[in-house]
Each structure stands twice: as structure tokens, then as C-alpha cells.
Amino acid sequence: MKSSISLGKIFGIPLRLHYTWFIIFALVTTSLVFYFPGDYPTVERIAFGILTSILFFASIIIHELAHSILAIRNGIPVKEITLFVFGGISQITKEATRPNTELLIAVVGPLASLAMAGIFYGLSILLAQAEQTLIADLMQWLAIINVILALFNLIPGFPLDGGRVFRAIIWRRTGNYHRATRLATKVGQGVAYAFVAGGVVIIFVAHLWLNGLWLIFIGWFLHDAARATYQQTLLRDSLSGVKVRHVTDYSCPLVSPELTLESVVQEYILPTGRNCFPVAKETLLEGVITLSDLKKIPRTRWDTTTVQDIMTPVNKLKIAYLNQDILSLLQEMGKTDHIPVVEEGKVIGIVNREDLNRFLRTRVDLEMKLRP
Numbered sequence: 128m129k130s131s132i133s134l135g136k137i138f139g140i141p142l143r144l145h146y147t148w149f150i151i152f153a154l155v156t157t158s159l160v161f162y163f164p165g166d167y168p169t170v171e172r173i174a175f176g177i178l179t180s181i182l183f184f185a186s187i188i189i190h191e192l193a194h195s196i197l198a199i200r201n202g203i204p205v206k207e208i209t210l211f212v213f214g215g216i217s218q219i220t221k222e223a224t225r226p227n228t229e230l231l232i233a234v235v236g237p238l239a240s241l242a243m244a245g246i247f248y249g250l251s252i253l254l255a256q257a258e259q260t261l262i263a264d265l266m267q268w269l270a271i272i273n274v275i276l277a278l279f280n281l282i283p284g285f286p287l288d289g290g291r292v293f294r295a296i297i298w299r300r301t302g303n304y305h306r307a308t309r310l311a312t313k314v315g316q317g318v319a320y321a322f323v324a325g326g327v328v329i330i331f332v333a334h335l336w337l338n339g340l341w342l343i344f345i346g347w348f349l350h351d352a353a354r355a356t357y358q359q360t361l362l363r364d365s366l367s368g369v370k371v372r373h374v375t376d377y378s379c380p381l382v383s384p385e386l387t388l389e390s391v392v393q394e395y396i397l398p399t400g401r402n403c404f405p406v407a408k409e410t411l412l413e414g415v416i417t418l419s420d421l422k423k424i425p426r427t428r429w430d431t432t433t434v435q436d437i438m439t440p441v442n443k444l445k446i447a448y449l450n451q452d453i454l455s456l457l458q459e460m461g462k463t464d465h466i467p468v469v470e471e472g473k474v475i476g477i478v479n480r481e482d483l484n485r486f487l488r489t490r491v492d493l494e495m496k497l498r499p
């Protein structure tokens with residue numbers, strides 16, 4: 128993800144900040160500055176506002192770390208933890224294979240939040256006794272926010288932790304992973320509609336525009352996330368066993384590196400309508416040339432420029448293998464549109480994003496029909 132910046136690693140897990148996080152950090156800090164009573168000096172309120180914000184986000188990181196550490200302990204790798212506008216996300220790479228494991232990984236996040244609420248509350252009492260009222264207020268706010276965080280996450284609908292707990296329980300009872308997933312998704316969408324409806328009521332009955340809009344925003348986000356989680360589950364299931372060789376385009380012509388751009392246009396692009404070609408000597412991969420590489424060169428130079436002058440060389444390319452799992456290809460592919468497929472150094476074909484997307488859409492579409 129390029130829309131985020133790295134904060135380094137914690138327990139070996141990369142930690143990233145999504146840009147939307149800065150919006151929420153500014154909002155939380157500003158509202159905190161006004162939350163503290165006005166009889167404290169402004170500088171102190173700003174300083175404590177920032178400090179509280181940082182501790183708040185540290186709480187979210189600890190919540191996510193709890194999920195991640197338990198996932199890793201159970202043999203499920205965690206790619207990274209990202210903080211964004213709604214809090215944190217642990218990118219856990221696989222689903223748990225047993226309901227009890229899923230239950231444990233899901234429930235430990237809210238438990239961590241509750242534990243932190245307890246710690247902050249204890250500190251607030253101690254500090255109040257020591258007559259450190261401002262910092263005691265700050266600790267109390269952190270205790271409350273951690274309780275809210277735990278309760279919100281325990282709502283029994285996807286994609287929230289409570290949704291996973293709910294799915295694990297249904298899964299354990301029925302032994303049917305798909306039914307449990309579908310049910311947790313339905314409940315998650317129901318919760319999302321309830322948030323939207325609540326927001327509308329607050330706007331039109333109580334005339335609290337900002338609070339209402341905020342609820343609608345959360346509802347809309349939850350609805351999208353529930354659907355996305357469900358589709359991901361379907362996709363993952365439907366793609367198990369599918370290999371790169373199933374989506375490879377074998378008919379893509381290979382282009383010689385010495386060819387001029389003019390010849391590529393006349394002999395390859397115009398007759399085939401293709402926009403990307405593997406560049407190869409014999410069948411040995413040297414690079415990839417795309418229509419957009421070519422368009423960067425002025426028309427007057429097409430006669431004198433060769434393919435190897437402008438191609439992406441092989442050492443800068445991502446490469447796929449025939450027997451590679453399609454799921455691992457999807458993870459590696461990122462934003463790349465074309466990946467050459469290579470076997471024993473020879474180019475076999477190419478995987479195009481468009482073909483792949485059509486393949487995925489068809490599979491998910493069918494999967495929805497096959498498992499209604």
C-alpha cells in the first residue's frame with residue numbers, strides 16, 4: 128500500500144499509517160483540547176490533547192497487536208498492521224482453520240482494550256488522589272474510550288471482532304463454515320443499516336447534524352466492509368486449487384528486443400490490438416513492453432528507438448510461475464497489470480489484469496449462486 132507510511136516494526140510485524148489517519152488524529156486532538164476544562168492554560172491543553180491522542184492510538188495498536196500475536200502463535204502469518212481513519216486493521220493473511228482458533232484471535236482484541244481501560248481507570252484514580260486533575264481527566268477519557276472501543280468491536284457483525292466471534296460460535300455449533308460466514312455477514316449488514324437509520328433519526332429528530340452524519344458514515348463503512356469480507360471469503364474458497372496456468376494467456380506473441388517501435392506498432396500492436404508484450408530472445412525473457420511505454424516516446428523517434436531502449440528489463444519485473452497459486456499471485460501482483468509467466472527460464476505466456484479480473488468476477492458470481 129503506497130497510500131501509507133511505515134512506522135517500522137513491532138514484534139516483527141510492520142506497522143503502517145494510512146494517510147486518512149492524520150485526519151482522525153487532528154480531529155481527536157482538537158476535540159480533546161476543547162474537552163479539557165477552560166481554566167487550564169491553552170498550551171497545557173494542547174500538549175495534553177496531543178499526548179492523549181497518542182495514547183489513544185497506542186491503545187488501538189495494542190488492540191491490533193493482541194490479534195496479531197495470537198494469530199502468529201496459531202501459525203497464521205500477519206502481513207502488517209495499518210492505522211487508518213476508523214482505527215486499526217491487522218492484515219491477517221489466512222482465515223483460521225478451526226472455530227476455536229478464530230474465536231480466540233477475535234476476542235483477544237476487545238479483551239486487550241478492556242484491560243487497558245482498567246489500567247487507565249486505576250491510574251486516573253491514583254492521579255486524582257495526588258491532585259493531578261488534568262492528567263487524571265486524561266486517563267479517565269482514555270479508560271472510557273477503550274471501553275467504547277471494546278464494546279463497538281464486540282458488535283456481532285462482520286467485519287467487527289464480534290462478527291468473527293459470532294461466526295466462530297455458529298461455525299462450532301453447525302460445523303458449517305459457509306453458513307456461519309453468511310449469517311455473520313447478514314448480521315453485520317443489519318448492524319450497518321441500524322447505524323444509518325440511527326444517524327437519519329438523529330439528524331431529523333434531534334437535529335444533531337454532525338453526530339448523525341458520523342453514524343451514517345460508520346454505517347456505510349461497515350456495510351461495505353461486511354460485503355467485502357464476504358466476497359473475500361468466497362473468493363478465497365472459490366480460488367483454492369486454481370493455479371497461474373489456469374489464467375495464463377498463452378497466445379501472446381513475443382517481441383524481439385532489437386525491433387524498432389515502428390515495427391512493433393505495425394506488426395504487433397495494430398494487428399492484435401494487444402497493449403503488452405513479453406520481450407524475448409528465442410524464448411528467454413528479457414523484459415516487457417507496454418503501449419504506455421511506447422506512447423511516452425515521440426512519434427518521430429519510433430523509427431530509431433528499439434524495444435530494449437524502453438522496455439522494463441527482466442530484473443525489474445515481477446514474474447509468475449505456471450504452478451503458482453493464484454492467491455499468492457494476487458498478493459504479489461499489487462498494481463501491476465501484466466506479469467509474464469516463466470518456466471525454466473522460458474516465457475510461456477502472460478497474465479493480464481483484465482483477464483484475471485474477468486476470471487475472478489465469474490468465479491465469485493458463480494460461487495454466490497452455488498452457495499446461496
Ligand SMILES: [Zn+2]
Pocket residue numbers: 190191194236237280288
Ligand atoms: Zn479488533
